[in-house]
Amino acid sequence: MEVLYFLIALLVLAIMIFVHELGHYTAGRLLGFRILDFSLGFGPALFQFKKKGINYALRAIPLGGACRFYGEDDDPKELPGGEDAIPFNSQKPWKRLIVVFAGPFMNFVLAYVLAVVMLVCFGDQKIVTYDNGDYGVVINGFAEESRAQDCGMELYDVIVSVDGHDVSDVPHTFDEKTEIISKAIDDASADGVSITVLREGELKELFVSNIYNEAKQKNVLGITMGLRQVDAPVGFFEAFGQAGEFLVYIVKATFEALINGIRNGFNQGDVTGIVGTVAITMSMASRGFRYILLVMIIVSMSLGIMNLLPLLPLDGGHLLFDFIELIFRKPVPRKIQNALSVIGFGLLIALMIYATIGDIRGLIDGVFNF
Secondary structure (H helix, E strand, O other), X not given: OHHHHHHHHHHHHHHHHHHHHHHHHHHHHHOOOOEEEEEEEXXXXXXXXXXXXXXXXXXXXXXXXXXXEOOOOOOOOOOHHHOOOOOHHHOOHHHHHHHHHHHHHHHHHHHHHHHHHXXXXXXXXXXOEOOOOOEOOEEEEEOOOOHHHHOOOOOOOEEEEEOOEEOOOOOOOHHHHHHHHHHXXXXXXXXXXXXXXXXXXXXXXXXXXXXEEOOOOEEOOOEEEEXXXXXXXXXXXXXXXXXXXXXXXXXXXXXXXXXXXXXXXXXXXXXXXXXXXXXXXXXXXOOOHHHXXXXXXXXXXXXXXXXXXXXXXXXXXXXXXXXXXXXHOOOOOHHHHHHHHHHHHHHHHHHHHHHHHHHHHHHHHOOOOO
């Protein structure tokens, strides 16, 4: 099965990259740009053909892709057959902006579509809460010979109050709520304790008797408490709004993690490269199709966001210089752009090495096992 999950992980990455490059390709074709090459992967070509002057290729290593336009370099070569075309760098800046932005944009579109599909097919996973929105304390396990289970308590009951101590309507964290419950049990009479639980939308009054444990010299119910996620059905039209909210959450979480990492340093697993992404995707694939969709959404959003960083040779760097040219009606000198591209490329290589080393350590330490 590991081989299957590995192939699924590679397929997920290949789809993300293909959609990204397809965005550049489609925008370029619509705006009349001359495209020389459209390929998925890098390295030697496994399969390729040429149509209308464009070379299409599927290459051996499915971890990259390219949509190469005529005139992206400083000295565009003459096209075969005397074909006339405007070099990429001589196109109007607003056209280049659209073509460059189309790649990340398509990643966002794909993430949105997948989020809608996930919500419609599987619903929204929500943590059980009380009426005021606070996390609900749920019974998620019983010990052997549990007095609570013997007296009618069931798995996934939500504890509302213990001997009159209401935990559903107090401004406390989840840990503080469990401490209140534990203290109420400790302070209860050895004869028993009254507990109100919420079960399938109805309040149940239970009395757990004979709770004093001689061996432990204290009251014991024999339960474990925790949080529980449930699937809340989402309607088709409702999913469109919730999908947008979910993507906004991913964007905010991504930038918060970046800012926090810059301020306080990155922990192991905070920055992942190709190795870590494949490992996470394999782990999620083992849990079912819902989690494959989830990781595809996150990877697609991450690819779009990272490509918009204002750093050459990323799309964001090209967008920055195209904006400058659009505003000042004069391009940034090519020598400056080339120098910044070399610096940016070096920084990206360093980041990839750093991320890969962290990924390998994470694999050894089991960071990516969920």
